[in-house]
Amino acid sequence: MKARPQPKKKAGWLERLKASVPTRETLAAHPWLKPVAHRVLDPQLWRLQHEAVARGVAIGIFWAFALPFAQIVAAAAHSIWWRANIPVAAGITFITNPFTVGFWLWLAYQAGSLLLDTPPPVRISEGTGIVAWLASFGGPAILGMGMFAVLGSVTGYLLVKLAWRLRIWFKRRHKRRHRQAPDTGQ
Numbered sequence: 001m002k003a004r005p006q007p008k009k010k011a012g013w014l015e016r017l018k019a020s021v022p023t024r025e026t027l028a029a030h031p032w033l034k035p036v037a038h039r040v041l042d043p044q045l046w047r048l049q050h051e052a053v054a055r056g057v058a059i060g061i062f063w064a065f066a067l068p069f070a071q072i073v074a075a076a077a078h079s080i081w082w083r084a085n086i087p088v089a090a091g092i093t094f095i096t097n098p099f100t101v102g103f104w105l106w107l108a109y110q111a112g113s114l115l116l117d118t119p120p121p122v123r124i125s126e127g128t129g130i131v132a133w134l135a136s137f138g139g140p141a142i143l144g145m146g147m148f149a150v151l152g153s154v155t156g157y158l159l160v161k162l163a164w165r166l167r168i169w170f171k172r173r174h175k176r177r178h179r180q181a182p183d184t185g186q
Helices: 013-020 024-029 034-040 050-066 071-082 086-095 101-116 129-180
Strands: none
Touching: 024 034, 034 071, 050 071, 050 086, 050 129, 071 086, 101 129
């Protein structure tokens, strides 16, 4: 009797993500990256060290709110300059994506108009046209997105630093407890 072949297990989202991410060798061989490959492929920019991760989070959040497009490119370029973790910076830029950008723009407009104390936007039906209608949203929204970029990057940096310190503190506490526990084995 032949053994029935086992059905192939579908790869999870993490395995699919890892398979889709290019390797360092692939990036080094890319013609556009060859001139800067020695900088982009520096191992320090790809390791999960607390300072590099905190910088990556700050850079990613900043460019997620500061630019409406090419956020990953800007985050990667500034990660090289600031010696931050490139994958973290690139990943964090997905905070603002096509599905959430409407919410962020609305929230930025609310925050910006609160600070600027602007009147409500003009109505399209008043004969002003779409350009005037969009312009009435522009200033407060740009101010709000700028605030989110700066305050979000500072907050993200500090939260990563705090989380890393708490992790170390809990590890040390756990080790101390296990060293102090009496041995009950017989």
